Amino acid sequence: MAAPRSWALWSFCGCGWSRAVSGCRLPGLRSSSPRGPLGARLLSQEKEATETHFGFETVSEEEKGGKVYQVFESVAKKYDVMNDMMSLGIHRVWKDLLLWKMRPFPGTQLLDVAGGTGLAWILGDAEELPFDDNKFDVYTIAFGIRNVTHIDQALQEAHRVLKPGGRFLCLEFSQVNNPLLSRLYDVYSFQVIPVLGEVIAGDWKSYQYLVESIRQFPSQEEFKEMIEDAGFQKVTYENLTSGIVAIHSGFKLYLR
């Protein structure tokens, strides 16, 4: 089992990353015991030493998980402050829009991957979730999938753990569709963000990685196709702030 890992913290409740949400009472999903044998799904085989990107650097797939882990260990302390400073608080609006789109109601079995904080959480791997098939009504991932080494595997796992009729929602940085704004966004990203990281958090390199990894992430259409490849139907996306971020949505309509 030599697959490189993308560790992620999840939470069971829709309140995972948006503290503003209240009245979202879900049945207490006690942290379920880690899954045993995996059913029909094959584990990833031994990987050859293939290369991938880490921001604009080239690294081996083996290394990437570890390097991403280091970045997030480094940024964890000042994570919220930096998010507010970099986006001028707008990241809260994006997350609220995601939640609004989702419209969770009492009883919704929600899995939020790469959640960071939440009510009940389990440590695991987005590429290999410790849950049984067909378990959740909604799977969300906000600003997390970009950092996963094998996005296609994370998408397949999302598909697997969702119930038929379940919904996949992803909030992630995407490509700006307006040429003028795109230039301004580039300047802001590459000139200002690492400086903010250095001044506020004493960490230039993690924030350099952040803005580079955004450029490496597939475009709205490409990501839509990847979601469809994982078996989702009725895949759509919605641009926020001219495409700085996008919410992708897909449904699992059939039992795999």
Added chain:
Amino acid sequence: MATLLRGVLRPLYAFRGGPGPPAGVPFRAVSHGTGLLYPEHIPTSVLQKVLLAAGSAGMALYDPYRHDMVAVLGETTGRRTLKVLRDQMKRDPEGAQILQERPRISLSTLDMGKLRSLPEGSFGRAYLHFLDVNRVSPDTRAPTRFVDDEELAYVIQRYREIHDMLHALLGMPTNILGEIVVKWFEAVQTGLPMCVLSALFGPIRLSAQSLQLLISELIPWAVENGRRAPCVLNVYYERRWEQPLQALRQELGITEPPLRVEGLV
């Protein structure tokens, strides 16, 4: 607007050793691999340096414990002054040797055992005593990152690494008053904008009594000594551990401080 942007961002291209980046490669790719002048180097554009200078100055004032911000301020504002300092070093025989041999001061390069065995009153023992009493280590100096010239990066690194020696020579502790006095000395000696800014704005956080002593006694003394002493970057400290402290002070024209700073603040 686009040409203005390009102008401000252009200096970054220089590191690729060519007229510009290959087509399709964004300039920020220079930050990895081949564009680096030294291992810790982070190439920055003019705009980034301006933002860094302003941000680090503000943050250093807001949170005086952010020593890393003072270092960044020094790196982003010091280019012109570092050139002058480097040229001064080249003209001096001892300074030229330092530039050539590039000695570094860290726990791994210092022979602490040997220093401890030196006689009382020697410069080496005084330096060690200073480290012990103030509980500092030569390894707490952050490496230079934002200086876009490899020799100048060494010059500022050297300046940083001899800072503790200046404390020992001047007889100043590492409390805030002691640090300000050393900064005044360094400001006069080096002319580095960061030293000048620290010397001028550091006292903001002092009590009225300390401020009064600073202005009436300590600053005049520091300035006078700074003016009189030859360039402190030209002293090969590592070769002078056995030299008696008083003799070294005399050689540099440094007198006793007008009052003891330890008890204050």
